[in-house]
Amino acid sequence: MTDLNLLFAVDSEKLSKFDTNFLKSKEGIDAISAGELKGEERLFLALLNTHLLNTTMFLPQKSLIKAGEQFDEAYFIVSGEVQVKQGEKHYKLGAGSVLGLSEGMVGLPSRYTATTLSSIQVKIIPFHKVDAIMNVLPPEVKAILVTIIKRNLAA
Amino acid sequence: MSNFQIINFADGEYICKIGDQATHLYFLQQGEVELLNGADQVFGKIPQGQSFGEAAILKGGVRGASIRAKGDVVCKMIQNDEAVELLSSYSPLLVVIMEGLLLQQVMNNAIKYS
Numbered sequence: 001m002t003d004l005n006l007l008f009a010v011d012s013e014k015l016s017k018f019d020t021n022f023l024k025s026k027e028g029i030d031a032i033s034a035g036e037l038k039g040e041e042r043l044f045l046a047l048l049n050t051h052l053l054n055t056t057m058f059l060p061q062k063s064l065i066k067a068g069e070q071f072d073e074a075y076f077i078v079s080g081e082v083q084v085k086q087g088e089k090h091y092k093l094g095a096g097s098v099l100g101l102s103e104g105m106v107g108l109p110s111r112y113t114a115t116t117l118s119s120i121q122v123k124i125i126p127f128h129k130v131d132a133i134m135n136v137l138p139p140e141v142k143a144i145l146v147t148i149i150k151r152n153l154a155a
Numbered sequence: 156m157s158n159f160q161i162i163n164f165a166d167g168e169y170i171c172k173i174g175d176q177a178t179h180l181y182f183l184q185q186g187e188v189e190l191l192n193g194a195d196q197v198f199g200k201i202p203q204g205q206s207f208g209e210a211a212i213l214k215g216g217v218r219g220a221s222i223r224a225k226g227d228v229v230c231k232m233i234q235n236d237e238a239v240e241l242l243s244s245y246s247p248l249l250v251v252i253m254e255g256l257l258l259q260q261v262m263n264n265a266i267k268y269s
Contacts, residue, residue, distance in 0.1 A: 008266060040261045043258040047251065053251065076255060096258060096262070125252070129248060130248075140159060143182060144180065144182065152260055152263055
């Protein structure tokens with residue numbers, strides 16, 4: 001299975017060395033302005049350093065999400081890799097990948113199965129907390145989120 | 156919602172150009188806009204009721220595409236920092252959710268174009 005293509009991953013080892021306040025520091029702001037930090041790296045650091053999500057570990061061969069099934073939480077991969085099976089397409093995803101967020105926010109079943117290939121560390125985004133927030137948002141703010149969800153589901 | 160400023164664009168007017176600093180997020184209240192690449196070729200459209208510019212804002216940096224009004228357009232516009240403050244005012248977790256959705260979008264694009 002190790003010969004599967006790794007289709008998305010950030011360099012978590014490199015990024016984890018940054019100070020937790022790097023994005024808000026002058027050095028971090030300058031790095032973003034200068035384009036030295038890729039968009040996905042900036043987003044990875046933001047999610048890595050948030051205290052609002054619980055972190056957990058999973059052992060290899062743990063099924064996180066199954067195709068056709070609904071699920072209660074989305075996963076942000078901090079480190080490690082998962083294998084994804086979507087129809088005939090099989091590939092790997094690494095650190096920085098976000099599994100199931102858009103689908104779960106609109107209550108759709110997963111289009112793929114994701115299984116851990118190694119021990120992985122993830123941050124968990126529980127949908128009951130997401131739903132509680134979505135229910136109180138004004139139309140313009142909700143539309144911003146729904147726009148991104150639609151783009152993700154169309155991909 | 157007082158942070159949003161209403162702004163009108165005439166047919167053919169550029170709302171932003173590729174390479175511009177990403178300073179604002181837009182909500183398309185009325186009309187339709189076109190997405191253009193570096194060669195000024197249209198490669199997509201955004202219909203009424205959707206937003207645009209949100210990815211560049213949370214990532215920082217510059218616009219990855221030009222956006223042009225197709226017909227008369229009315230937008231609600233908000234500055235980057237104010238947008239983040241607005242999201243945080245509902246819940247700090249909302250900013251995290253937005254960042255997660257944007258990261259999922261980057262991941263999906265990487266999968267799509269691999």
